[in-house]
Amino acid sequence: MIKIFIDDLDKRILKILSENSRITIKELSKKINLSQPSTKQRVMKLEDNGIILRYTIDINHNNLGYPLHLFLFFTLKSPSSVKFMQIMKKWEDHFIQQCQSSGDICFIVESRFKSQTQLTNFLCEISKCASCKVFDILRGSNQNVKFSTWFDASPNDSKLIQG
Numbered sequence: 001m002i003k004i005f006i007d008d009l010d011k012r013i014l015k016i017l018s019e020n021s022r023i024t025i026k027e028l029s030k031k032i033n034l035s036q037p038s039t040k041q042r043v044m045k046l047e048d049n050g051i052i053l054r055y056t057i058d059i060n061h062n063n064l065g066y067p068l069h070l071f072l073f074f075t076l077k078s079p080s081s082v083k084f085m086q087i088m089k090k091w092e093d094h095f096i097q098q099c100q101s102s103g104d105i106c107f108i109v110e111s112r113f114k115s116q117t118q119l120t121n122f123l124c125e126i127s128k129c130a131s132c133k134v135f136d137i138l139r140g141s142n143q144n145v146k147f148s149t150w151f152d153a154s155p156n157d158s159k160l161i162q163g
Contacts, residue, residue: 004049004050004051006046006051009032009034009042010042010046010051012031012032013028013032013039013042013043013046014046014051014052016028016031016032017043017052017055021055021056021057022055025039025040025043028043061096061112065114066094066112066113066114067114068111068112068113068114068115068116068119068136069110069111069112069136069137070110070111070112070113070119070134070135070136070137071108071109071110071111071134071135071137072107072108072109072110072111072132072133072134072135073105073107073108073132073133073134073135074105074106074107074108074109074126074130074131074132075104075105075106075130075131075132076106076129076130077129077130077131078129081106081129083128083129084126084129084130087125087126087128087129088109088126090125091122091125091126094111094112094113094122095109095110095111096110096111096112097109097110098110106130110137119134
């Protein structure tokens with residue numbers, strides 16, 4: 001694996017693009033105080049070096065009628081995952097992202113469901129081939145948000161900021 005060096009200006013570009021991937025080169029160049037050609041060259045270098053993989057959107061799932069935001073932790077009941085994958089494919093519109101894991105937990109899935117009934121139907125079906133632990137996501141963040149921003153500025157107070 002080749003390690004690519006990026007400087008503080010590249011880090012600023014990445015932060016700005018992660019907050020608004022639709023920003024124009026003109027607007028971006030003003031924010032970082034660099035000429036447009038130099039800004040475009042830096043962005044293209046980040047793309048060419050595989051630092052920027054894609055530009056995407058952030059969807060408000062609540063506004064689409066999916067208020068239940070959950071992490072699902074799956075442990076397969078047998079070494080074969082064929083039935084599990086078939087069921088997951090059937091319900092894939094409810095999954096935001098998924099990771100395969102080591103240890104007791106085989107898969108971790110971030111999901112959205114319209115109702116408790118819909119979630120229960122999914123859990124009943126998946127229980128044929130996997131056990132599942134469900135964790136409500138009470139509060140999430142966007143990509144590239146530092147965990148420290150969730151806490152008060154006071155170093156003696158570690159309670160979460162209410163939001």
